[in-house]
Amino acid sequence: MSVPLTLLGLLARGEPTHGYDLKRDYDSHFANGKPLPYGQVYSTLGRLARDGKVVGGEAEPGDGPDRKRYAITDAGRVEVMSWLSQTVEPEPHLQTVLFAKVVLALMLGEDAAGYLDAQRAAHLQRMRQLTELKRTGPMVDALLADYGLFHLEADLRWIELTSARLSALAQAVAEDK
């Protein structure tokens, strides 16, 4: 999963935010048992500031490594919205990326259902290619295609279930704000 884009997505909610609060929000929604190290948060924010995607405010008095609030720039917002609107190349083991995009879309009031529909279409398109390969190719290709098809099918089942649970997920995300 892309940490920079996910942090940008969290900043796209609106208010300038301390690195500490970004880390807390990231860990609560996306860490999946692997909290983001502070060092990575601040180095990522530094790179995003260098690239003009975020701006850091004046340092505030107090202890701690960094007392700045970070705000997303127009360029950063364009980048995160573009990322959210694009489907992911269908391949096995995408759950963390798909999950991050759905949760961020819900946080930002974007069209999470539309994203899932587009991703389903992209997955099915890839499954069609593999099915055709299976139908017309040698047995070895068919076995490899089967491996891909079963994994893509697992992703699709997750997409279907998430689509069905979108209202409940939106509520859970809203309550965590």
Add this chain to the structure above:
Amino acid sequence: MTTKLLLDARDVHRSFGATQALRGASVTVERGELLAIMGPSGSGKSTLLHCLAGIYKPDQGEVWFDGTRVDTLGEAKRTELRRDAFGFVFQFGQLVPELTALDNVALPLLLAKMPRRRAYAQAAPWLERLGLSEHGTHRSGELSGGQAQRVALARALVHKPRVLFADEPTGALDTLTGENVMNLLVTAAREEGTTVVLVTHDARVAAYADREIVVRDGRALTTPSSAVA
């Protein structure tokens, strides 16, 4: 002028008692196309197939087949249309148990008043084509699930229908047998130029189609195309 469009359902509504199965579903199918209708249980996908095939009359909306409005036809005309222009495969083969496999395949031709000898001569190659030549004299109780479904497929295609409607055709089969049936269905449909409308909840089955639509809450969603990141 011949248009590409063969089937066209426009804003179709259909209720069963207080349950609204379709709430304004629209879908088009082109000649020779293999379309998958997907969706969760109870979404209305089978009802949409039944409306497209003239089995159900919509409460509201229109269904067109090759320039003819189907939903306003009387029962006799719709029966004739289904018998002559459409073929059907359902989840369970629904073979006539008293008849042999060959009798079952010949049945649509006999019902269309084709002479018996000609009907059987036309039916027999279909059993061979679907790998069933040794099972022609077997009754449905003597066939495996996959064999019975292949007989049902032969019966659906023997009269060279314009459209094959298949409702969960592999739903009762294991993965490998289901794949075999889908391969035969797609190969035969392509060779015959038959348009196929396939209802399935199974993405692996839908992947045999040229295109899919998703039915959700009684409405058909055209799948969006999108850039891939």
